[in-house]
Amino acid sequence: MKNITLMLNGKKETIYFEEGDTLLYVLRDRMGLTGTKFGCGYGVCGACTVVVSGEAVRSCKVLFKTLEGANILTIEGLANGKKLHPIQQAFVDANAVQCGFCTPGIVMELYALFSKEPDVSNDRLKEVLSKHLCRCTGYESIFNAAKLVQKNESYAKQDKKDFERAAKLAREYMKE
Numbered sequence: 001m002k003n004i005t006l007m008l009n010g011k012k013e014t015i016y017f018e019e020g021d022t023l024l025y026v027l028r029d030r031m032g033l034t035g036t037k038f039g040c041g042y043g044v045c046g047a048c049t050v051v052v053s054g055e056a057v058r059s060c061k062v063l064f065k066t067l068e069g070a071n072i073l074t075i076e077g078l079a080n081g082k083k084l085h086p087i088q089q090a091f092v093d094a095n096a097v098q099c100g101f102c103t104p105g106i107v108m109e110l111y112a113l114f115s116k117e118p119d120v121s122n123d124r125l126k127e128v129l130s131k132h133l134c135r136c137t138g139y140e141s142i143f144n145a146a147k148l149v150q151k152n153e154s155y156a157k158q159d160k161k162d163f164e165r166a167a168k169l170a171r172e173y174m175k176e
């Protein structure tokens, strides 16, 4: 077994892994972070999406061994105690959570998107969301939730601030 050190949900962690382990496997099976879902397992459905150093990535396609020093955020790292993150709250407010299986991946996708492009156009938003498959098919309510986030400027700005703060902390921790 090998190990690497990285930031996971704001904490510095040294994590053991086997050569071919994916990020999704390590998150769910080694770290117990089961909010990230195993859907297709080959990069198509989006259920396994997490944020790695600011980018939304499909964790089933990422080899864990490539992540030394990365800053990883999963759905478990979003809420502030019992207070939902504004994106999570928008999904509740827009009735966009059905069975909820695809929801964590979409929320993380939007987190990465809005932290970089708070003023994203509807077409671009649809394009990004279309890469996520929802078997409950509530696409309209998912789009409405994303618009709710965007309409409430403080949601999108908070994301940008959260991301910048997390990136700064990660750089400082990794230097220690």
Ligand code: FES
Residues within 6 Å of the ligand: 037, 038, 039, 040, 041, 042, 043, 044, 045, 046, 047, 048, 049, 058, 059, 060, 061
């Ligand atoms: S489980 Fe990774 S994209 Fe479907």
Ligand code: FES
Residues within 6 Å of the ligand: 096, 097, 098, 099, 100, 101, 102, 103, 133, 134, 135, 136, 137
């Ligand atoms: S909410 Fe059920 S799969 Fe998307």
